[in-house]
Amino acid sequence: MEQNGEKAFRVLLQGGQGEYVEKKSRFIATLRNCESEEEAAAFIEEIKKKYWDARHNCSAYVIGSRGEITRCSDDGEPGGTAGRPMLEVLTGERIRNAAVVVTRYFGGVLLGTGGLVRAYTQAVQEGLKNCVIGRMRPGWKLRVTTDYGGIGKILHLLGNEGIQPLSSNYGEEIVLELMAPARSAQALQNKIVDITGGRAEVEKCQELYYVDKDEAED
Numbered sequence: 001m002e003q004n005g006e007k008a009f010r011v012l013l014q015g016g017q018g019e020y021v022e023k024k025s026r027f028i029a030t031l032r033n034c035e036s037e038e039e040a041a042a043f044i045e046e047i048k049k050k051y052w053d054a055r056h057n058c059s060a061y062v063i064g065s066r067g068e069i070t071r072c073s074d075d076g077e078p079g080g081t082a083g084r085p086m087l088e089v090l091t092g093e094r095i096r097n098a099a100v101v102v103t104r105y106f107g108g109v110l111l112g113t114g115g116l117v118r119a120y121t122q123a124v125q126e127g128l129k130n131c132v133i134g135r136m137r138p139g140w141k142l143r144v145t146t147d148y149g150g151i152g153k154i155l156h157l158l159g160n161e162g163i164q165p166l167s168s169n170y171g172e173e174i175v176l177e178l179m180a181p182a183r184s185a186q187a188l189q190n191k192i193v194d195i196t197g198g199r200a201e202v203e204k205c206q207e208l209y210y211v212d213k214d215e216a217e218d
Contacts, residue, residue, distance in 0.1 A: 009065060009096045013134040013211070018126030022119040024107025029127030031100045037063055037071070040099040044073075047101040055106040058082035058120060061099035062090050065136070065209060077104075081116035089124040095133070100124055136209040140185040141166075143203045144176040150196035157191060179210050 015032035030047055034040040040061040048057045060072035060083050070091070072083030086100055102123045111119060146154060151174050158165065158178065169175045180188050189202040 008135050008137045009067075009094045009209075010133050011096060011136055011211070012098050012131050014132035016127055016130030016132075018123065018128070018130050020119060020123040020126050022107075022111060022115060022122075023109040025109070025111065025119065026103075026105040026107070027119050027123035028103040028105075029100055029123040030103070031098060031124075031127045031131055033097055034061060034063065034099045035097050037061075037069060040071070043099050044101055047103065051103040054103045056082070056104040057101055058086060058104070059099065059101045060084075060087035060090060060124075062087070062096055065096055067091060067096055077116060077120075078113060081113055082120045085117045085121045086124050089121055089128070093128065095128075096136070100127060134211045136211055138182040139179050139208065139210050140182060140204050141206040141208065142178050142180055142185065142189065143205050144178065144192060144200055145203075146174050146176075146196060146200035148174065150199050153195045154192055154200060157188075157195060161188065163188075177205075182207070 012031060012033040015030070017028065017030045019029070020027045028051070032043050034043055040063065044057070044059045044061075047059075051057055056075045056077055058073055058075045058077060061070070063069040070087055072087040074080070074082045074084075082102065086102060090098060090100065102120050144154060154176070161184075163178055163180060166177045166179060168177075185204065189204070192200050192202050
């Protein structure tokens with residue numbers, strides 16, 4: 001997912017669950033945000049214990065901002081019919097740091113390879129519909145140091161840019177910390193210096209990804 005030249009990915013701000021039924025077989029997809037392989041493994045075991053009486057608990061997860069770590073399991077289904085299609089839904093949607101388990105209660109009718117792939121894919125898609133998804137965007141954490149004569153102009157500028165300070169400290173000087181999109185951080189830095197006549201100092205502290213809450217998706 002690349003918008004205006006910036007690389008972004010999606011995360012689960014809130015996990016969810018969805019269900020798909022195919023020829024009396026129930027496929028229950030449960031999704032959760034997981035920041036590490038250990039979290040993902042613990043989540044998968046939790047769901048397996050919860051649905052201990054199910055025929056299969058297939059799983060997949062993607063860890064890392066670039067999807068560096070991916071794993072999937074068919075849990076007894078024919079090879080490539082469950083875990084891989086589930087994983088492809090996550091990677092295709094550019095969702096990172098997430099795990100999904102699809103629990104199958106067998107309905108007595110064999111679905112065949114194509115039917116299984118379709119069912120597991122559809123189950124994950126149904127689960128995603130019930131998650132809250134946010135976009136992670138590359139940005140810069142900025143520290144702005146100014147005097148009391150310049151703070152009003154800076155806050156007015158930030159309001160126009162739709163940026164809320166992360167923190168503010170009013171002492172002999174005023175220090176603000178804020179997040180700015182990577183593509184516009186330098187321009188914002190220049191604007192702050194210009195409107196204060198050079199009295200404000202802007203320091204780039206850290207380059208990182210942050211959640212764009214304005215682009216959260218239900």
